[in-house]
Amino acid sequence: MSLTAAHHLHTGRFEHHLLTRRQKSGKGKKVLLVALMLTSLVDMFSMLVCFLLQTFSSTPEIYVAKDVSLPEALSGGEVKEAPVLSVSKSMLFLDQKEVGSLPKLLLAPGPLIKRLEGFKQQWAKANPGKPYPGEINLQADRNMPSTDVAKLMGILNGQRFEVIQLAVLGQ
Amino acid sequence: MALKARRELNNELMLTPFIDLLSTLVCFLLISAVWTTVATMELKQSHGTAAGAPREAAELDVALGAPGSATLVLKKQDKTLKKTELKEIDAKALVAEMGRALIAMKALPTMKNVTVESGLVSPHALASHGDLVAVLDGLRLQGLSNIGVKPSGGK
Numbered sequence: 157m158s159l160t161a162a163h164h165l166h167t168g169r170f171e172h173h174l175l176t177r178r179q180k181s182g183k184g185k186k187v188l189l190v191a192l193m194l195t196s197l198v199d200m201f202s203m204l205v206c207f208l209l210q211t212f213s214s215t216p217e218i219y220v221a222k223d224v225s226l227p228e229a230l231s232g233g234e235v236k237e238a239p240v241l242s243v244s245k246s247m248l249f250l251d252q253k254e255v256g257s258l259p260k261l262l263l264a265p266g267p268l269i270k271r272l273e274g275f276k277q278q279w280a281k282a283n284p285g286k287p288y289p290g291e292i293n294l295q296a297d298r299n300m301p302s303t304d305v306a307k308l309m310g311i312l313n314g315q316r317f318e319v320i321q322l323a324v325l326g327q
Numbered sequence: 328m329a330l331k332a333r334r335e336l337n338n339e340l341m342l343t344p345f346i347d348l349l350s351t352l353v354c355f356l357l358i359s360a361v362w363t364t365v366a367t368m369e370l371k372q373s374h375g376t377a378a379g380a381p382r383e384a385a386e387l388d389v390a391l392g393a394p395g396s397a398t399l400v401l402k403k404q405d406k407t408l409k410k411t412e413l414k415e416i417d418a419k420a421l422v423a424e425m426g427r428a429l430i431a432m433k434a435l436p437t438m439k440n441v442t443v444e445s446g447l448v449s450p451h452a453l454a455s456h457g458d459l460v461a462v463l464d465g466l467r468l469q470g471l472s473n474i475g476v477k478p479s480g481g482k
């Protein structure tokens with residue numbers, strides 16, 4: 157590749173230096189030069205960083221179970237840090253730990269009440285002298301009967317979880 | 328006498344650390360990226376005597392029926408001001424109709440200087456959780472700040 161060819165390719169100063177050096181040492185042999193196009197790489201990275209920074213969210217996020225399809229809502233607010241009660245079609249989880257089957261727990265909520273009590277005691281130890289805010293995040297599948305959710309809310313209310321944050325998909 | 332070569336100022340940007348920095352930033356942002364926006368809808372469930380609704384303001388009771396149907400009851404100090412039955416094709420149409428019914432209720436002569444601040448939804452066995460959330464969302468969008476679900480089976 158000749159010097160004019162290097163000019164024709166609009167390569168940078170460093171590439172130009174490499175080309176001329178190779179040409180001198182190679183005594184007219186054809187030289188294959190592999191140069192990474194740094195300008196376009198940096199452009200691509202910068203655009204990616206801008207896009208990711210725009211979509212970056214510093215608010216707390218909650219884990220959504222795979223088989224839970226959340227309902228959509230327009231008036232959703234920010235997620236608050238609180239225990240997460242997740243209800244799939246048949247199973248119930250508290251902070252990603254299985255509590256039991258939903259139909260059984262609706263009839264005999266003992267294990268759920270025990271877990272909720274344990275959670276409140278832990279909170280009281282960590283925050284002595286402060287009243288418990290009674291907040292809980294509730295994730296339920298959009299296709300499950302609303303009466304099951306209402307029964308679950310009844311159990312939560314009985315345990316003084318009075319501020320229920322229903323997880324929804326925001327717009 | 329040889330001319331002294333002028334020292335050139337090296338004004339080239341150091342691309343290697345710049346690319347390193349960008350790569351690290353891209354990796355961090357990709358890992359921490361959130362692709363689905365999970366939001367929450369706050370329900371303040373009253374318990375015992377600690378009822379959330381202020382006594383001076385009116386409250387709306389929504390009884391969900393079979394999918395697409397609902398009964399709206401506007402109350403003020405435990406007196407029923409208006410009762411409206413709605414029957415639509417689906418939950419979406421029901422929410423739209425509910426908004427119109429609520430506007431008509433607010434325009435009643437008895438509602439002068441009275442605001443509707445709270446709403447309580449009673450679910451139905453045939454209504455899904457998605458329908459319930461749609462109705463709650465509709466109430467919130469109509470300006471009701473204190474919304475709740477009538478719990479069943481609570482102790």
